[in-house]
Amino acid sequence: LQRTFIMVKPDGVKRGLIGEIIKRFEQKGFTLLNAELMTIDRSKAEYHYMEHQEKPFFGELVDFITSGPVFAMAWEGENVIEVSRLMIGKTDPSEAMPGTIRGDFAAAKEENVIHGSDSLLSAEREIENFFGLLKRRSLEDDFPFEDRKSV
Ligand code: GTP
Ligand code: MG
Numbered sequence: 001l002q003r004t005f006i007m008v009k010p011d012g013v014k015r016g017l018i019g020e021i022i023k024r025f026e027q028k029g030f031t032l033l034n035a036e037l038m039t040i041d042r043s044k045a046e047y048h049y050m051e052h053q054e055k056p057f058f059g060e061l062v063d064f065i066t067s068g069p070v071f072a073m074a075w076e077g078e079n080v081i082e083v084s085r086l087m088i089g090k091t092d093p094s095e096a097m098p099g100t101i102r103g104d105f106a107a108a109k110e111e112n113v114i115h116g117s118d119s120l121l122s123a124e125r126e127i128e129n130f131f132g133l134l135k136r137r138s139l140e141d142d143f144p145f146e147d148r149k150s151v
Contacts, residue, residue, distance in 0.1 A: 001076050001078065002077065002081055003074055003075065003123055003127060004074070004075055004081045004116060005074055005126035005127045005130065006021075006074075006075055006084060006115065006116050006117075007071065007072050007114065007115040008021055008071035008114055009070055010065065010067050010068035010069065011112075012071075012105070012113040013071055014068060017113060020105075021101060022035075024101065025073075025087070028087065030075045030077035031075065031076045032074075032075060033073075033074040033075065033076050034072075034074040035071065035072065035074075036130075036131070038072060039066070039068065039069045039070070040065065040066055040130075042066055048129055048130075049062065064110065074131060081116075081117055081118070081119065085116050085118065086100070087101060088100060088116045089103045090102065090103075092112075093107055093112050093113075094107075
């Protein structure tokens with residue numbers, strides 16, 4: 001089963017979209033493995049966006065993503081990396097289809113509400129960057145299904 005890293009960006013958190021975004025991933029049938037509201041420092045942000053370090057907007061991108069709390073999540077499911085990118089929509093919200101998260105909620109590519117990993121390799125790197133290796137495991141490990149019925 002695949003895992004991916006999904007993050008509600010500072011604009012999405014400020015606009016109160018965390019619940020709506022969690023709802024869409026839950027309704028799709030994906031499993032939430034970990035989640036945390038956090039304000040990240042520049043080194044975590046630069047590592048997260050390392051593929052863009054030569055881009056002219058890299059400084060602005062790091063300024064934005066460190067400007068306020070983000071809601072970081074790890075999700076698990078069948079083909080979750082590709083499917084979540086479809087649910088998120090195109091980078092530039094003016095090109096994102098209605099029904100996608102960016103199509104429905106975002107207006108500018110500099111502030112496009114949500115991030116999703118684009119490959120297996122980046123998903124692993126991003127989950128580790130935000131949650132560490134120890135937390136990269138399933139809820140099932142800590143809380144087997146049989147035990148949930150008694151709670
Ligand atoms: P992420 O899920 O955030 O990685 O978006 P993406 O995979 O759809 O796009 P990509 O990785 O190519 O770009 C990363 C982020 O850089 C985008 O989500 C945008 O928010 C931001 N970005 C792209 N172009 C520009 C730009 O011209 N200026 C600024 N400030 N940000 C940009
Ligand atoms: Mg990207």
